[in-house]
Amino acid sequence: MFSTFEKLVDPFPDEAPRAPPSGLFAFLWFFARPVWPLLAAMAVFTAAISVIEVSLFGFLGSIVDWFAETPKEALLAERGWQLALIGFVVVVALPGLQLLDGLVSFQALFGNFPMRFRYVMHRWLLGHSLGFFQDEFAGRVSQKLMQTALAVRETATKSIDVFLYVAVYFSGVVVLAAASDWKLALPFLGWLGLYAVMLRYFIPRLDRVAERQADARAEMTGRIVDAYANVQTVKLFAHTRREADYARASMAGFLATVYGQGRLVTLFVTCLQTLNSLLLFAVGAAGIALWTNDLVTVGAIAASVGLVLRIHGMSQWIMWEVSGLFENIGTIRDGMATLQIPHAITDRPEAPPLAVPTGEIRFEKVSFHYGKGGGVLREFDLAIRPGEKVGLVGRSGAGKSTILNLLMRFHDVEAGRILIDGTDIRDVPQESLREKIGMVTQDTSLLHRSIRDNVLYGRPDAGEAALMRAIERAEAGEFVGELRDRDGRTGLDAEVGERGVKLSGGQRQRIAIARVMLKDAPILLLDEATSALDSEIEAAIAENLYRLMEGKTVIAVAHRLSTIAALDRLVVLDKGAIVEQGSHAELVARGGLYAHLWSRQVGGFLAAGDGEESGESDAPTTGTGAKDEAPSMRAAE
Incomplete structure (x- = not known):
């Protein structure tokens, strides 16, 4: 029975993700539409339960009157079938409806609804450009995804649960009280009006506080995750106290919203308790006055007082549910600001897959800048022949990494x-x-998974032999065999930690090289591919790297010029334009910018005007440093 209802909603739909619409109700309906039959069933069960619960108070009043008016020996004879009906409703109908409502709410929707949201939106977020993630905290984005999923579920279900329940319940209360005497319904109508005024005053304020709180919570989480993700840098510069203060500032901002929320809730609770007390007094007084004038029965008074006590408890529940509802709406609105951002880079509909029969690459009149006033590339032209190995050379900011990113x-x-x-x-x-x-x-980050998973990321369907061959060609076999994680997994099954923090820079680089070797794509891009390796390992990998280049079109960027000197052609860039190109020997003989950079490097170090220390990086978030090691990677000429 449980599994049947658990399978009513597919939490992992296959359809391509789409941008959610703007507007709160459109956003909610976008995710609620696939489960609307279940939400409708919830509404039916909720309405039925509320009608039965109100009816029970009417039965209570009737029973009191029956006891007062009917002799004991005649009670069952005269009222037996009515008592049996009440018993059936209490013992069978109400629990049965609660069971059905629970199956729909907790089995079909409780887990599946938010999980469907997370899966669909996670696929949508993965489609964003690199720039989106460079502009956001990873922890902030993930926090908004997780908390908005729950907020969407709670808003959709609680809107039905609260508003429909309240509407049906209070309508029944007024009808039941007015059935005895219309004057007895007046206190309930007055209470309802004042309660609506209270909600109108407090809820929007709680809504605004909740929206600020959701944003403050995401900011706080983002700062904490940022410190954990970069803990090596934090410790390297001895800034644990600085990071604690940085997180404390966001925690204080979050706490300020909690204080504001707490003040509103305290005022709300106090006003509500006062209103409930006035309702009890008014119904009691009205009931006594009407009874003394023989206008209502004792049963009607008993039912009315019972309803007041029920409303007293319900109003507390309604307050928290409505407060939580608008808190969730605030969370959704805050999440929408991030989750609705359209993709900056999109695919054309029905675009055919790329075929690369030869590997020719052409840049034709390409212009690009990273939102700056000046262009990184301006009408840039470059043609690379099929199978040609080209090195990009130039000072920082010349456009080398930009070319690869484009x-x-x-x-x-x-x-x-x-x-x-x-x-x-x-x-x-x-x-x-x-x-x-x-x-x-150069900046290699690995997934927080095993060595095997990270290398197979290059080609998931590769066999064990191909996997091991790639690892050996990347000179990674020796250290991989010695790995052991804290859970006792060893070798290929050992996990590398977040972003590969359990490995050294050189080890991460070798795993990255193994991953690309396994992928074996027809076009190969190397952006400081061996910068994190020591000279001995670099020399050992060099032969395999050049073997990997065979039959491929290659573009390589390296500030250590010796690593690319033997490529077919070197293209020298300056301020986004090609200023020289040719072989290493031709460029050295020409005595231009390349010869100047080469002489600086073979002389020892790059001077301050020529290397990474001068100028800005190609991309706004990435910089690469020139290495001072002696040239070590030589190609077979």
């Missing part, structure tokens, strides 16, 4: 186009494009 379509060009084998990369799906390109970056 080719990967982490950003879209602002003018011009980029072609792979004659196809504009904007005319193919992003995933199809990136499947055809292998890339190793």
Whole structure:
């Protein structure tokens, strides 16, 4: 029975994710529409339960009158069938409705509804460009995803549970009281009016506080997660106290919203208790006055007082539920600001997958900048022949990493186009494009999974032999065999920690190289691929890297020029434009910018005007440092 209801909602739908609409109700309906039959069933059960509960107080009044008016020996004979009906309702009907309501609420919706939201929105968020995640705290985004999912469920279900229940229940209360005497219904109507005024005053204020609180909570979580994710840097600079103070500032901001919320709740509770006390007094006084004038029966008074006591408890529940409801609405509104952001880079509908028969790459009149006044690239032209190995050289800010990022379509060009084998990369799906390109970056981060999972990320369907061959070619076999995590997993099954923190920089780089070797894509991009390796390991990997380059089109960026000197062609960039190109020997003989940079490096260190210390990085969030080690990676010439 339970599993039947648990399978009524698919928490992991296959349809492509779409941007949720703007507007609170449109946003809610976007996620509630797939489960509307279950929400409608909830509404029916809730209404039926509320009608029965009000009716029970009417039965209570009737029973009191029967006891007062009917002799004991005649009670069952005269009222037996009515008592049996009451018994059936209490013992069978009400529990049965509660069971059905619970099955719909807790089995079908409670877990599946928010999980469906998380899965759909997680897929949508993964489709954002790299820039979106560079502008946001990872912890902040994940917090908004998780808390908005619960808020959407609570808003959809509680709106039915609270408002429908209250509407039906209070309508029944007024009808039941007025059935005895219309004057007896007046205190209930007065209470309802004043209660509505209270809600109108307090709820919007609680709503605004809740929205600020949700944002403050996300900010606090983001700062804490940021410190944990970069704990090595925190300890390296001895800034644990600074990070504690940084988090404390956001905690204080969050606590301020809690204090504001607490003050409103205290006032709300006090006003509500006063209103309930006035209702009890008014109904009691009215009942006594009407009874003394023989206008109502004792049973009617008993039923009315019972309703007052029930409302006393219900009003507390309603207050918290409505307060929680509007708190959830505030959370949704806060989450919508992040979750509704449209994708900056989108695929064209029905775009065909990219085919790379030869691997020719062309940049035609490409212009791009990172939101700055000046362009990083301005009408940039570059043609790379199929299978050609090209190195990009230049000072920081020259546009080297930007070229790679544009080719990967982490950003879209602002003018011009980029072609792979004659196809504009904007005319193919992003995933199809990136499947055809292998890339190793200097800033290598690994998934918080096992070594096996990280390497297989390059080609998930690869067999064990291919996996081990890639690891050995990346000179990673020795240290992988010695790995052991805190749960006792060893070797390929050992987990590497968040972003690979359990491994050294060189070890992470070798795993990244193994991953790209396993992927074996027709186009290879190397952005300081060996910068984190020592000279001995770099020399050992060099032969395998060059073997990996065979038959591929390669673009390599390296500030240590010796690592790319043997490539087919070196393209020297300065301020987003090509100033020189040719082989290493040709460029040295020419005596231009490349010869100047080369002489500085072989002389020992890059001077302050020539290397990473001068100028800004190609991308706003990434910088690469020139290495001072002696040249060590040599290609087989």
